[in-house]
Amino acid sequence: MFNIIRADLYRLSHGKVIYSTYALLFAGIAMGALFSEYPAPLVVTTQITLVIPFILAIIYAVCAPDFNTAAIKNALANGSPRTSLYAARLILSFLLSELLYLLGIAVNFAAELISPAPPEMAYVGSSATLLTSIATQSFMILAMVATGCAIIFISRRGVVCIAVFLALFFGVSIALSIISFAGVEWIVSYDFTYTMGRFAAQFGDLEQAELIRGLALGAFYLLASTALGVVLFRRSEIK
């Protein structure tokens, strides 16, 4: 598995996707922080939904090329265990996504420090609350990455992952907000975005129940999607 991760890192380091994904996000965050009226912690946590497309780009860059090019045949025909392949891609996607998120936060704080216009609003939360919020969101990102990887490994097509995420995260969210159809919390997009958003909005007085609910939800998506992905990929036919 370590060899697969090494090979993937080599492949990604010789492509443009990862660099451009990181650069675009950091540029966006920095611009936002420079001119935002909100303090950095609030910007970071409420920006979580904006990070989602970039995380999706990472999942795609790590998992999809093997299927898009059929290069996965090379590894499988030469005895690489399917579970190891899956685990390697999942772990690498986790690492790169979390790095993106945490570096995004760092960029945000850094940009605010050099901002010519300090935020008008003051940050009222504690450091502990902020860290809890970030930790919870990090965990939710893991769940999202696991779900994305599972979609690619099950469908064996990168574009399916993008289509599903766009439809669920944005399409459904937009549709829900338009029709104000409150209470349908089982939908993945609503769960992720709504829960993350709520953490952000309420991090000043984060409730224990909210935290537990979010973590449980993330754990469910992480475990269920990974289990399903591994089981189906182990039996799937590689074209």
Next chain:
Amino acid sequence: MSEIILKTTGLTKTYGQQHAVNQVNMTVHRGDVYGLVGQNGAGKTTLIRLVTGLTLPNSGEIELMGAHTASDLQHVRSRLGSIVESPALYPNLTATQNLETYRLQRGILERDCVARMLALVGLAGAGKKRFKDFSLGMKQRLGLGLALMSNPDFLILDEPINGLDPTGIVEIRDLIKRLSSEGVTILISSHILTELAQVSTRYGFIHEGKLLLEVTDRELAERCRRASHITVDDAAHAATVLEGQLGLRDFKVVSATEIRIYDQALQPAELARALFEHGIFVSGLQQLGDNLEEFFTELIDPRNHQVA
């Protein structure tokens, strides 16, 4: 009998109602260059995909280098090198980067093996070129280089000369011969029979998912030899006449009523007339093939499926 590298027993793969591979019993021995012959859609690639673990069989068994179980098969596949269908590499990476990615993935320690493989397949000057900019022939070469990276014991090549120019075909043929002489067992699928005929030591003929026949190159040469196959009332008597009266020595009595005459001194019509003049009634006369294509065409003729 040499060691068996690959043996399939009753191997079957179906897609819906269609049998892509149907009850295939196939044996590849160590050192063989096994030519898997079949038309497009005959089941060659599906058979290779089953052997390489890219798809699972509906029934039947695969024994690969002594391994039977799924976990053992997976383990021994690390000793395989393969091109299945077409070379699959990352289009935006260069040839060198593609091989280096694969080297890291396989955990191959020798760093210089990338350059060595590029030189081996004639791509030493194209290492910095992106895979997407390669011609089909160059892609085939690079795919072959990738398959050879880990010094495989068993090399599986699915249509390896597709898209190669004549020079490339000769180079790949020479490479296959060289690898074979170094002890690598090779399975090559192709529908270009003339190419297979130049390298294969054993053949498997597959048609509509069924392995119709497995023969060694010597057996095949025997079968493909140009001959007049005659059916007579008394083959023993006819043999005496052929040798004693007509001076023909190169023939074989196939059965009590059949003789195969390889000696081409007489035309078939002359032969029938000469035998008739010596009191032998010739009830059938058939000219047998003289090349692999004719043999194969004959073999897949539905009327002859009972041959196997």
